[in-house]
Amino acid sequence: xxxxxxxxxxxxxxxxxxxxxxxxxxxxxxxxxxxxxxxxxxxxxxxxxxxxxxxxxxxxxxxxxxxxxxxxxxxxxxxxxxxxxxxxxxxxxxxxxxxxxxxxxxxxxxxxxxxxxxxxxxxxxxxxxxxxxxxxxxxxxxxxxxxxxxxxxxxxxxxxxxxxxxxxxxxxxxxxxxxxxxxxxxxxxxxxxxxx
Amino acid sequence: xxxxxxxxxxxxxxxxxxxxxxxxxxxxxxxxxxxxxxxxxxxxxxxxxxxxxxxxxxxxxxxxxxxxxxxxxxxxxxxxxxxxxxxxxxxxxxxxxxxxxxxxxxxxxxxxxxxxxxxxxxxxxxxxxxxxxxxxxxxxxxxxxxxxxxxxxxxxxxxxxxxxxxxxxxxxxxxxxxxxxxxxxxxxxxxxxxxx
Numbered sequence: 001x002x003x004x005x006x007x008x009x010x011x012x013x014x015x016x017x018x019x020x021x022x023x024x025x026x027x028x029x030x031x032x033x034x035x036x037x038x039x040x041x042x043x044x045x046x047x048x049x050x051x052x053x054x055x056x057x058x059x060x061x062x063x064x065x066x067x068x069x070x071x072x073x074x075x076x077x078x079x080x081x082x083x084x085x086x087x088x089x090x091x092x093x094x095x096x097x098x099x100x101x102x103x104x105x106x107x108x109x110x111x112x113x114x115x116x117x118x119x120x121x122x123x124x125x126x127x128x129x130x131x132x133x134x135x136x137x138x139x140x141x142x143x144x145x146x147x148x149x150x151x152x153x154x155x156x157x158x159x160x161x162x163x164x165x166x167x168x169x170x171x172x173x174x175x176x177x178x179x180x181x182x183x184x185x186x187x188x189x190x191x192x193x194x195x196x
Numbered sequence: 197x198x199x200x201x202x203x204x205x206x207x208x209x210x211x212x213x214x215x216x217x218x219x220x221x222x223x224x225x226x227x228x229x230x231x232x233x234x235x236x237x238x239x240x241x242x243x244x245x246x247x248x249x250x251x252x253x254x255x256x257x258x259x260x261x262x263x264x265x266x267x268x269x270x271x272x273x274x275x276x277x278x279x280x281x282x283x284x285x286x287x288x289x290x291x292x293x294x295x296x297x298x299x300x301x302x303x304x305x306x307x308x309x310x311x312x313x314x315x316x317x318x319x320x321x322x323x324x325x326x327x328x329x330x331x332x333x334x335x336x337x338x339x340x341x342x343x344x345x346x347x348x349x350x351x352x353x354x355x356x357x358x359x360x361x362x363x364x365x366x367x368x369x370x371x372x373x374x375x376x377x378x379x380x381x382x383x384x385x386x387x388x389x390x391x392x
Contacts, residue, residue: 006294024385032235032379032390038371040230040240047236047243047269052389054268072250073243080272098202122389155390172384174376175234183228183368189220193248193318194228194351 029122029154030172031147035130035163038177045125045157046073052155053080057122060115062108063087064160065128071196085111105137112146119151130160130167140164225318225350226368227343231326231359234373241321241353242269248351249276253318256311258304259283260356261324267392281307301333308342315347326356326363336360 032048034041049059050073061077063086074084087108109132115124132138147156147170158167168174190196228244230237245255246269257273259282270280283304305328311320328334343352343366354363364370386392 003294020380021385024380024383026382026384027387028384030379030384030387030390033376034236035376036371036374038373039228039369040236040243040371040373043243043247044236044240045243046246047239047241048390050242050246050272051239051268051392054271054273055266055389057389072247075250076246076272076276077250080276098199168376171377172379172382173235174378175232175236176374176376177234177236178232178372178374180229180231180364180370180372181367182370183226184216184220186222186368187220188222188224188226188368189217191223191226193251193253194226194244196247 028152029150029156031167031170032155032157033163033168033171033174034157034159034177035161035168035174036176036178037161038179039182040177041159041161042127043073044175044177045127045159046077048157049073049077049082049123049125052123053077053082058120059083059123059125060111060121061085061125061127062112062115062129063127064105064108064132069196072193083115101135102137105132109138109143113142116146116150116154116156119154121151121154123155123157124150126156126158128160129158130163133164133167134162140166143167144170224348225346225352227363227366228351228353229359229364229367229370230353230355230373231357231364231370232372232374233357234375235378236373237355237357238323239269240371240373241323241355242273244353245269245273245278245319245321248319249273249278254316255279255319255321256307256317257281257321257323258308258311258325259323260301260304260328265392268389279311297331298333301328305334305339309338312342312346312350312352315350317347317350320346320350320352322352322354324356325354326359329360329363330358336362339363340366 034044052059059082061084087104115121230240248255255278257280283300311317
């Protein structure tokens with residue numbers, strides 16, 4: 001590309017970016033949702049936690065679905081002050097007992113309710129929350145109420161497939177992760193340091 | 197849902213999952229790509245780094261595009277041993293000098309070439325690499341060669357919009373982040389602990 005055209009294009013980009021930045025004046029806690037069937041939803045949620053912890057912000061995290069096996073992101077983030085509460089039943093398809101699953105979900109969610117009403121938390125991660133609503137372990141109304149009534153500066157990250165449309169409507173930032181391809185579908189097993 | 201139907205559904209899920217897990221027998225380093233216009237690409241890349249560091253794996257990270265301003269994920273990950281190399285020119289639309297931008301990209305990429313040939317690194321993060329190819333700062337052939345010739349157990353995460361189709365073809369796991377909505381588009385500015 002000729003230098004002149006390069007400069008024109010970059011100048012145009014610069015103006016666009018500057019206009020958009022100038023228009024964005026509000027701040028405060030936001031709700032982020034990572035949904036869809038692609039790889040990277042929880043990874044992005046804990047990447048956000050990493051970012052917040054790197055600024056010495058207090059972070060709480062609930063992990064629904066996932067069991068209590070070792071997990072790299074939890075190892076590092078717990079060592080750095082993030083408070084985790086885990087639905088330690090493991091994958092629900094391993095338990096097959098709705099009453100027990102519901103109770104396990106509710107126990108974890110109680111910690112979420114506490115965090116979502118405590119201004120001391122800057123970020124609350126609700127990992128795999130969407131399934132709790134899909135399976136009916138938690139009620140949509142109580143989740144929406146807790147999200148709406150949280151402290152104004154507190155941000156929340158929600159992950160999981162098939163996020164309920166009312167949570168999408170309430171959220172500020174929503175990314176749908178579309179699986180273009182996944183190593184698992186080509187016979188590569190889940191691996192330490194990549195998948196957990 | 198009746199308990200019996202619940203158990204049937206969960207049993208079916210359990211079988212499906214177990215069959216897929218049994219079919220996935222390969223392991224080794226993989227290439228992951230987070231692309232698309234949605235929020236969360238770099239966040240997922242550094243979430244992967246957090247996961248690997250939590251298992252005491254050695255991680256190297258290149259940050260193209262991004263400047264050298266403070267960044268939460270870098271703060272925490274650097275404190276925990278991740279090696280960062282940053283293209284400290286900032287956004288290219290701020291510099292408007294192609295020769296200087298190309299040179300800055302090449303300096304960072306040289307560190308990548310070194311990491312991608314060093315079996316000591318379990319994970320190499322190439323954050324915002326796609327733009328370096330789009331803008332012609334790096335050649336596709338040299339990037340593909342470095343990726344293909346890396347140590348067999350080494351994984352790589354690549355982020356950025358509009359990832360080149362040949363990198364997609366080479367990758368094992370690719371998620372496209374589709375922006376359902378973004379706080380920035382509704383006047384909420386980029387915020388510490390969320391966006392950087």
